[in-house]
Amino acid sequence: MPSVMLRKREDGKLLFYVAKKDLEETIESIEFDRPDKWGGEVVLGDGSRYYFDLLDAPPKIPITLQAKRL
Amino acid sequence: MAAMTKEETEALIQEVLEVYPEKAKKDRAKHLAVNDQSLEKSNKCITSNRKSLPGVMTIRGCAYAGSKGVVWGPIKDMIHISHGPVGCGQYSRAGRRNYYVGTTGVNTFGTMNFTSDFQEKDIVFGGDKKLAKLIDEIEALFPLNKGISIQSECPIGLIGDDIEAVSKVKTKEHGKTIVPVRCEGFRGVSQSLGHHIANDAIRDWVLDKRDGDDSFPTTPYDVAVIGDYNIGGDAWASRTLLEEMGLRVVAQWSGDGTIAEIEKTPKVKLNLIHCYRSMNYIARHMEEKYSIPWIEYNFFGPTKIAESLRRIAAHFDDTIKEGAERVIERYQAEYEAVIAKYKPRLQGKKVMLYVGGLRPRHVIGAYEDLGMEVVGTGYEFGHNDDYDRTIKEMGNATLLYDDVTGYEFEEFVKKIQPDLIGSGIKEKYIFQKMGIPFRQMHSWDYSGPYHGYDGFAIFARDMDMTLNNPCWKNIKAPWKTEAAGSEAVKAVA
Numbered sequence A: 001m002p003s004v005m006l007r008k009r010e011d012g013k014l015l016f017y018v019a020k021k022d023l024e025e026t027i028e029s030i031e032f033d034r035p036d037k038w039g040g041e042v043v044l045g046d047g048s049r050y051y052f053d054l055l056d057a058p059p060k061i062p063i064t065l066q067a068k069r070l
Numbered sequence B: 001m002a003a004m005t006k007e008e009t010e011a012l013i014q015e016v017l018e019v020y021p022e023k024a025k026k027d028r029a030k031h032l033a034v035n036d037q038s039l040e041k042s043n044k045c046i047t048s049n050r051k052s053l054p055g056v057m058t059i060r061g062c063a064y065a066g067s068k069g070v071v072w073g074p075i076k077d078m079i080h081i082s083h084g085p086v087g088c089g090q091y092s093r094a095g096r097r098n099y100y101v102g103t104t105g106v107n108t109f110g111t112m113n114f115t116s117d118f119q120e121k122d123i124v125f126g127g128d129k130k131l132a133k134l135i136d137e138i139e140a141l142f143p144l145n146k147g148i149s150i151q152s153e154c155p156i157g158l159i160g161d162d163i164e165a166v167s168k169v170k171t172k173e174h175g176k177t178i179v180p181v182r183c184e185g186f187r188g189v190s191q192s193l194g195h196h197i198a199n200d201a202i203r204d205w206v207l208d209k210r211d212g213d214d215s216f217p218t219t220p221y222d223v224a225v226i227g228d229y230n231i232g233g234d235a236w237a238s239r240t241l242l243e244e245m246g247l248r249v250v251a252q253w254s255g256d257g258t259i260a261e262i263e264k265t266p267k268v269k270l271n272l273i274h275c276y277r278s279m280n281y282i283a284r285h286m287e288e289k290y291s292i293p294w295i296e297y298n299f300f301g302p303t304k305i306a307e308s309l310r311r312i313a314a315h316f317d318d319t320i321k322e323g324a325e326r327v328i329e330r331y332q333a334e335y336e337a338v339i340a341k342y343k344p345r346l347q348g349k350k351v352m353l354y355v356g357g358l359r360p361r362h363v364i365g366a367y368e369d370l371g372m373e374v375v376g377t378g379y380e381f382g383h384n385d386d387y388d389r390t391i392k393e394m395g396n397a398t399l400l401y402d403d404v405t406g407y408e409f410e411e412f413v414k415k416i417q418p419d420l421i422g423s424g425i426k427e428k429y430i431f432q433k434m435g436i437p438f439r440q441m442h443s444w445d446y447s448g449p450y451h452g453y454d455g456f457a458i459f460a461r462d463m464d465m466t467l468n469n470p471c472w473k474n475i476k477a478p479w480k481t482e483a484a485g486s487e488a489v490k491a492v493a
């Protein structure tokens, strides 16, 4: 379960950053991105997939969250 | 030599790898690559931030060097104790040329060396008592210090001293910030982990000191310069540009910086990152905790400076945007004159670089402004994200080498025959003896600043001075030059 820091890039895309792994990738898609539900499976620019626990509202970015590697 | 094609560069890498035993060859092959601008991600072509191969000559430093030498050392009003044996601190003392103003030994301590000078008995019985005594002595002898950092050298971690406990006790006793830094040299694969550890120590022990204290008057134009170590005055040359465009520089991290500036940084509106490698960690932390956005910028060479000034200005209102244009215009005649003077002397020359954490990509623009071409570059301790940012800056089919070994670098240079090499002090004399002009690009070869418009003029002059120095023609012994034989005979007769 790596700690993932999420931040917005200048062009508005979400960046997925894992310090320990030097992984800085864009998030290409996220399963739930609604005002009342956020999280689930995300697909990164390099094709790898991670899972965020579901939240009741979109988090305030930037934030550090735990993700599971799928 | 004409620019190499992709196949030629690949063949060169294969040729150089040939001498290694099978296993080493496999490992090193991953660290050498041919640049391909079409790639988005560097991990497709190059591996970085891995342990160096035993037996090869690496140029890397240790975690202590990254923390004490790079991040903490330049904070001028703190005393940084090199905790452990005397050598680590003494042999690196004042080597980085981080300029600062102040009276050394009274209110600033940048070029001094403080060490606990471990002896055998300290290793056997532990050094905590000695450390406590040392802190008391510092307080008595240098009462104007604003804080102390304890930079652990290798033995501290090995013998399991509890420097955190000593720090806590002494912080209470003296009422000053005392920071234990666990940057023992053996941690990680290079100085890079030392940067990270140092950033984390600042985060945990210093950064939140003024949370909830709003006595510092802020303006909408407050910025912090992060990752500029004021080598030869770099941060000053950068700061003037930012101030001229209307921004207020609250803090310099950490060249010519103070602990008060660091404590005030969470109040700024934007963090400006020059050396991404050594300080991105703290910028990311501030973004998350204090919602301060950060951007990377590059103050080497007029093209990149103008780009960066505009990018910075885009985060502010029109007065700053106009300010940026005004600054660019004001220096235009100056840098155009520099280019007019030096470009004809440097045009078309080829450069190979091998430096630390930001310069392998940041200085490319400055060379290009002078009509020069960077044909090979590499990082001592870069990570994937550094190479991601390098691919687009370098031309296609140029060489990339990560944690290059002494042997590889020499062989590459022999084949590529660059006109100039920019690297560190350990490489300098080898290449000078090979007859190739060389600039020391860590501490600017005792010159600088190179940042900003003022720095660009010095940069251009230095490159010209080195490259076109008449001494390179005299490297070969007179009797070994081809024409010499017959002429010498004539002269004698």
Ligand code: SF4
Pocket: B062, B063, B064, B065, B088, B152, B153, B154, B155, B184, B185, B186
């Ligand atoms: S590796 Fe250890 S002993 Fe060597 S300089 Fe670094 S801290 Fe000192």
